[in-house]
Amino acid sequence: MASSDTGGVQPMQIAGRIVRERERLIGMTDEERAWRKQWLNDQKLSHNEPRHVPELEKQLTNPIRRFYRAPLDKLCDILSPALGFRRAYAIRFWTGKAALALGFLYATTYYFKYNRNDWTRKGGWRVISSRTATRPGDPDFPRLSDRTKPSDYADRGFKKATI
Structure with missing residues (x-):
């Protein structure tokens, strides 16, 4: 059984039928108008609200x-x-x-x-940098790749190791 905020009792609607705009447009009596005006005034907070109660905050936090x-x-x-x-x-x-x-x-x-991913470890982020772009008119324009041998691929820093 799920618990409810009202303990199983239906919450009371204090705004009445006038809470909906269509109901107000149908027509309101003078008594309903006065009640609505009072209800709207009751919704305004006073100048010293909301109140800060340290004991209550300590209990709820x-x-x-x-x-x-x-x-x-x-x-x-x-x-x-x-x-x-x-x-x-x-x-x-x-x-x-x-x-x-x-x-x-x-x-x-x-x-x-x-925590880089290199040849000494399995995990970590693998950071790959792209080669520089060459365009027609650049001195080294038809440069295809810096890697000349098959062993240059998937190196992961092994050739630079000092072991």
Whole structure:
């Protein structure tokens, strides 16, 4: 049996039939108009909402997530009095994204630099460079290939090895 957000009870529709535009176009009584106006006004948040309740956030947030968010949350708390919460949060958000992107860039660079596919190993990325293009009018135009012998193909760096 699947659980539901309402515990098996049908949710109550507080907007009524007037929530649909076609229903409003059919016609509304003065009582429905007043109710609709009040309902729309009730949808507006007050100036001090949404409220930040630290105890509730602590209850709803995973301890591991609180741990890895702590340094940037502290940065946000330090910058908020000077810059305002929105700017401080934007700096917090983009600092985290930039750190992740930089870490990904470093990890990718490290992997490609130290895990190349050559004759000594089976795995790793195989990086193949194309030969330079020659066009009519270039001094070495009819150059076909730099590889002259069959052993030059699929070398994978074996001929350059110093063993």
